Amino acid sequence: MATTEPVVLIPEFKAHYGSIPNFINGAFVQSESTRILTIDNPATGKEIGTVAMSTAAEVDRAAQAAQAAFQDWRRTPPQTRIQYLFKLKHLMEERFEDLARIVTQEHGKSLEEARGSVMRGIEHLEVASGMPSLMMGYNLEDGAAPGIDEEMIRQPMGVFACISPFNFPMMVPFWFWPYAIAAGNTYIVKPSEQDPISQKIVFELIEEVGLPAGVMNMVNGDKEVVDALLHHPLIKGISFVGSTRVGHYVYHEGAKHKKRVQAQAGAKNHLVVMPDAVMEKASQNWINSFFGCAGERCLAGSVLVCVGDEVHAQASAAFKEAAEKVTVGYGLDERVFMGPVISASAKARILGLIETGIEEGATLLVDGRNPDVITPGCEEGYFVGPTIFDNVTPDMTIAKEEIFGPVACIMKVETLDDALKIIDESPFGNAASIYTQDGFTARKFKYEANAGNIGINIGVPAAMAYFPFAGRKDSFFGDLHGMGRDAIDFFTDKKVVVNRWIWDPKTMGTWS
Numbered sequence: 274m275a276t277t278e279p280v281v282l283i284p285e286f287k288a289h290y291g292s293i294p295n296f297i298n299g300a301f302v303q304s305e306s307t308r309i310l311t312i313d314n315p316a317t318g319k320e321i322g323t324v325a326m327s328t329a330a331e332v333d334r335a336a337q338a339a340q341a342a343f344q345d346w347r348r349t350p351p352q353t354r355i356q357y358l359f360k361l362k363h364l365m366e367e368r369f370e371d372l373a374r375i376v377t378q379e380h381g382k383s384l385e386e387a388r389g390s391v392m393r394g395i396e397h398l399e400v401a402s403g404m405p406s407l408m409m410g411y412n413l414e415d416g417a418a419p420g421i422d423e424e425m426i427r428q429p430m431g432v433f434a435c436i437s438p439f440n441f442p443m444m445v446p447f448w449f450w451p452y453a454i455a456a457g458n459t460y461i462v463k464p465s466e467q468d469p470i471s472q473k474i475v476f477e478l479i480e481e482v483g484l485p486a487g488v489m490n491m492v493n494g495d496k497e498v499v500d501a502l503l504h505h506p507l508i509k510g511i512s513f514v515g516s517t518r519v520g521h522y523v524y525h526e527g528a529k530h531k532k533r534v535q536a537q538a539g540a541k542n543h544l545v546v547m548p549d550a551v552m553e554k555a556s557q558n559w560i561n562s563f564f565g566c567a568g569e570r571c572l573a574g575s576v577l578v579c580v581g582d583e584v585h586a587q588a589s590a591a592f593k594e595a596a597e598k599v600t601v602g603y604g605l606d607e608r609v610f611m612g613p614v615i616s617a618s619a620k621a622r623i624l625g626l627i628e629t630g631i632e633e634g635a636t637l638l639v640d641g642r643n644p645d646v647i648t649p650g651c652e653e654g655y656f657v658g659p660t661i662f663d664n665v666t667p668d669m670t671i672a673k674e675e676i677f678g679p680v681a682c683i684m685k686v687e688t689l690d691d692a693l694k695i696i697d698e699s700p701f702g703n704a705a706s707i708y709t710q711d712g713f714t715a716r717k718f719k720y721e722a723n724a725g726n727i728g729i730n731i732g733v734p735a736a737m738a739y740f741p742f743a744g745r746k747d748s749f750f751g752d753l754h755g756m757g758r759d760a761i762d763f764f765t766d767k768k769v770v771v772n773r774w775i776w777d778p779k780t781m782g783t784w785s
Contacts, residue, residue, distance in 0.1 A: 288321070289320070289321055289322060290312070290321055290322035290470050290473070291322060291323070292309075292322070292323050292324070292325065293312070293322055293323070293324040293325075293469045293470060293473050293493060294473070294493075295327060295331060295335070295490075295491055295492050295493055296473075296476045296479075296480070296489070296490055296491040297331070297334050297335045297338055297490050297491075297492070298334070298335075298338035298341075298342075298486050298487050298490070299338075299480070299484075299485070299486025299487060300486075301476070301480075303325070304325035304326075304327045304328070304331060304493065304494075305325075305327075305328065305330075305331065306325040306326050306327050306328055306331075306494075307325075308325065308326040309323050309324070309325050309326070310323065310324055310325075310326065310466055311323055312324060312379060312467070312468065312469070312470060313616065314378050314379065314381075315380065315381035315612070315613040315614065315615055315616065315654060315655045316381055316602070316603040316604065316605075316612060316613050316648070316651050316654045316655075316656075317603070317650060317651055317653060317654055318617070318653030318654055318655065319653070321378060321379065321470070322379075322470055324466060324469050324493050325493065325494075326466065326493070326494045326495045326497065326498070327492050327493055327494040327497070327498050328494075328497065328498075328501075329497060329498075329500070329501035331492055331494075331498075332461070332492050332494075332498055332501035332502055332505060333501070333505065335461050335490040335491075335492050336432055336461065336505050336507045336508055337507070338486070338487040338490060339431075339432040339459035339460065339461060339487050339488070339490055339507070340431065340432055340459070340487075340507045341487055342459050342485055342486060342487025342488050343429075343431050343432065343458070343459045343487075345485065346454070346457060346458075346459055346485060346487075346488050347428075347429045347457040347458075349457070351404050351405045351408060351455065351456075351457070352405050354404070354454065354455055354457065355401070355402045355403075355404055355405065355455050357454075357482050357483070357484050358398045358401055358402045358451055358455060359398075359402060360482040360483075361398060361478055361479065361482050362395055362398040362399065362402075364478045364481060364482065365391065365394070365395050365398070365475075365478065366395065368474075368478070369388070369391060369392075370388075371474075372391045372443060372471065372474065372475075373387040373388040373390075373391050374387070374605060375443075375470055375471050375474055376390060376391065376442060376443045376471050377604040377605050377612070378470070378605070379442065379468040379469075379470045379471060380439065380440070380442055380468045380471075380615065381567065381604055381612040381613040381614065381615060381654075381655070382566055382567075382604050382612055383604040383609050383610060383611065383612050384604050384605055384607060384609075386565060386566050386604070386612075387443075387604065390441050390443050390444040391443055391444070393444045393447070393738070394443055394444045394446075394447035395447075396737070396738040397447040397448060397451050397452075397738045397756070398447065398451050399738070400451075400452075400738040400739050401451035401452045401455045401760075402451075402455070404452070404455035404456060407758075407761050408427050408455075408456055408761060408765060409427075410424060410425040410426040410427055410767075411424065411425055412424035412425070416771075417771055420773055420774075421771060421772070421773045422771075422772055422773075423769065423770070423771050423772075424769070424770050424772075425767055425768070425769050425770075426767075426768050426770065427456070427761070427765035427766070427767060427768075428457075428765060428766050428768055429456050429457030429458045429764070429765060429766075430458060430509045430510070430764070430765065430766050431458060431459070431507065431508075431509045432458065432459050432460070432461065432507050432508050432509060433449070433450075433453045433458050433459075433460055433461075433508065433509055433510045433511070433512070433764060434460065434461040434462070434463065434502045434508050434510075434511055434512070435448075435449045435450065435460075435461075435462055435463065435511070435512040435513070435514075436463050436499055436502065436511065436512070436513045436514075436515070436523065437462065437463060437464050437465055437472070437514065438465055438514045438515045439465035439467040439468050439569075439615050440566065440569040440570055440571075440615070440677075441514075441570070442464060442465060442468040442469070442470075442471045442472060443471040443472070443475070445514050446462050446464070446472065446475075448512070448514075448742065448755040448756050448760075449512040449755060449760070450462060450489065452760035452761065452763075452764050453764045454484075454488055454489065456761065456764045456765050458509075458764055459487060459488050459489070459490075460488070460489050460490065461490045461491070461492060461502065461508070462476075462489070462490070462491045462492075463491075463492055463493070463494060463498055463499065463502060464491065464493060466493060466494065466495050467615055467616060468615070469493050472491060473491075476489070476491050499523070500526070503523065503526045503527045503530060503532070504526075504530050506530075508532060509532060509533060510527075510532050510533035510534065510535075510763065510764070511523060511527045511532055511533070511534050511535075511536075512534075512535050512536075512755060512763075513534070513535070513536040513537065513538075514536075514537045514571070514755075515537075515538065516538060516539050516675070517538040517539035517675070517701070517747045517748070518539075519538075520536035520537065520538030520539070520749075520750055521536070521538070521747075521750060523536045523750075524536040524750035524751060525750075533751075533753075533763060534750065534751050535749075535750075535751040535752075535753055535754060535755055535759075535763060536749065536750040536751055537571070537742060537744055537748070537749055537754070537755060538571075538744070538747060538748050538749060538750060539571065539675045539677075539701060539703070539747065539748060540571045540572070540573070540575070540675060540701050540703035540704060540744075540748050541575045541576065541673065541674070541675055541699050541700075541701040541703075542572065542573065542574055542575045542576070542701075542703055542704040542705060542706070542724070543575065543576045543577075543578050543692070543695060543696050543699070543705050543706075543724075544559065544562060544574045544576070544577050544578065544705075544706045544707075544708070544728075544732055545578045545580065545689070545692045545696075545705070545706065545707045545708065545718065546577060546578065546579045546580060546584050546588050546707075546708045547580050547584070547689065547707065547708060547709040547711070547714060548580065548581055548583065548584050549709055549710045549711055549714075550584070550588075550708035550709060550710070550730075551708075551710065551730075552587050552588065552591050553591070555588075555591075555708045555730070556588070556591035556592050556594070556595045557595060558708075558730070558731070558732045559574060559577065559592055559595070559681075559732055560595050560596065560599060560610075560659075561732060561733060562574035562706070562732025562733050563575075563577075563659070563679065563681040563732075564596070564599055564610070564611050564659045564679045564681075565611070565733065567611055567612055567613065567614050567657070567678065567679050568614075568676065568677060568678045568679040568680065569614060569615060569619075569677055569678065570733075571703050571704075571748070572703065572704050572726065572733045572734065572735055573677075573733070574681065574706070574732050574733075575675070575676065575681070575682065576665070576672060576681075576682045576683075576684055576695075577592065577681060577682065577683045577684070578684050578685075578686055578692045578695060579683065579684065579685050579686070580686055580687070580688065580689055580691075580692060581685075581687065582685070585683070585685040588683070589638065589661075589663050589683050592638075592661060592681070592683070593638050593639055593661060596639045596659040596661055596681075597639060597659075599611055599658070599659045600647055601644045601645065601646050601647065601656055601658050601659075602646050602647040602648030602651060602656075603648035603650075603651050603654070606647070606648045608647060609647065609648065611658075611659065611679065612656075613651075613654045613655040613656045613657075614655050614656070614657055614678055614679075615655070616655055617655055619655065619677070619678065620655040620656070620657055622678075623657050623676060623677075623678035623679075623680065624642060624657065626670065626671055626674070626676050626678075626680065627641075627642060627660055627671075627680060629670050629671060630662050630665075630669065630670070630671040630680075630682075633669045633670060633671070634664075634669075635662040635663065635664055635665045635666075635669060635671060635682070636662065636663040636664045637660070637661075637662060638661040638662065638663045638683070639658075639659055639660055639661040640658075640660060641657050641658030641659050641660035641679060641680070642657070642658070642660070643658075644656050644657065644658025644659075645658070657678055657679055657680075658679065659679050659681075660679060660680045660681065661680075661681045661682075661683065662680070662681065662682050662683065663683045664683070664685075665682040665683060665684050666684070667684070667695055667698070669682075672684070673699075675701070689714065689717065689718070693718070693721050693722060693723075696722050696723055696724060697723045699746075700746055700747045701724075701746055701747050701748045702723055702724045702725055702744060702745030702746035702747070702748045702749075703724060703725060703726060703744045703745075703748035703749075704724050704725070704726040704727070704728065704733075704734055705718075705722040705723075705724035705726075705727060705728070706727070706728030706729070706730075706731060706732055706734060707722075707728070707729060707730075708730055709729075709730070715729045723745060723746070724744075724745060724748075725743030725744040725745045725748065725749065725754075726742070726743050726744070736756060736757065738756055738757070739756075739757055740756065740757045741753075741754040741755065741756050741757035741758065741759040741760075742754050742755045742756045742757075
């Protein structure tokens, strides 16, 4: 442990956020549940709040409130609805630094990563504010026959909900609800029970902008709340981000109850290195991909696939050198690149997979099991340092399972086709990237790589708000992805109107 001065937090920050309430029908209300979880600061291991695991009855109250608000809200002109998004955007920009620090406190991200996640949330408010244009339909005069016109109109459907993950507690709900309410629906957010504080702050800002009661609701909880959302007859659709196991459950259970479902799930992302890669720049990019957000993101690099012996030797040496320079500590410490993982149980699971990699014969190139944490006062934090395994084979557990932590695997193959085969045979299909300066190679990769998000010399191919967040195979369940044009289709139903007006010259006069 380094002996530098401790980090000084900004004075207005709370040491404890108290009990996190629900937000139902325009008001914060404490849950009636007696099942209480503590919320830890992952960097210190100390409690910073509590949250009750709400009941199905509380989900019902939120759904009833959202349904009651729907009829008036859908009749509110879209140009009026988006004014609330503009107001919220300005409030979030005013509170930007505080919001980022809250994310760091409850999740563990570095401050720079937290700032980026808040900015991405704001970007979704900006894109959804284009709803008066995005929601437009189309029409065709005399489309069916002379005098018969045909048109397609989009209509909101009712109450929607999202089940949000722990890894981006501020950002991910913004992938969904701004589009939903701008289109005229009403909404329920279920934050992750591990870090619900930032959503509570967002709902304080929602309350401040004056959205009509019932349009936006929040219910905290665990599986009981998830099941209540999936089963509730008033809820028309569910958006989910999380693990493949839970995503599969959400998709099938929601569909069984006649809901639209988009479930974005787990990943095992491969980064392919070609002989013409610019190694110095690429290795720095790998650090962000594999170890940014402590590896706790579905676009994180998992496996570095080196094409050829020389590439393997150069890439493993460059990656090792870069990884050993990564600073680990409390994310509010501006010197820190990588913070802790979310919980003690997550740390234990990751350490167990590192042991499995050693047992299966992979070479531990960089050992992150006992990292040098540069921030004082973090002895009880949930830290795992950058870890790199070399000589990994596709049959190893660490090559197949999603680790969701700062653990990288290096494989060697002979050709690009060998690398594409590994990507294709993975059950996951979230992202894949290639490092090359050759246009034909890049085109072949983006054409053939069986993954939804493709990076060319980019290790985290994250879509902007106006593009969909793609995914294939066990990384996505559903038809319409989150964000972009898919969001407009998911949150609206298309209605086709075929109309003919009979002209009677005796009663209507002449028409010229």
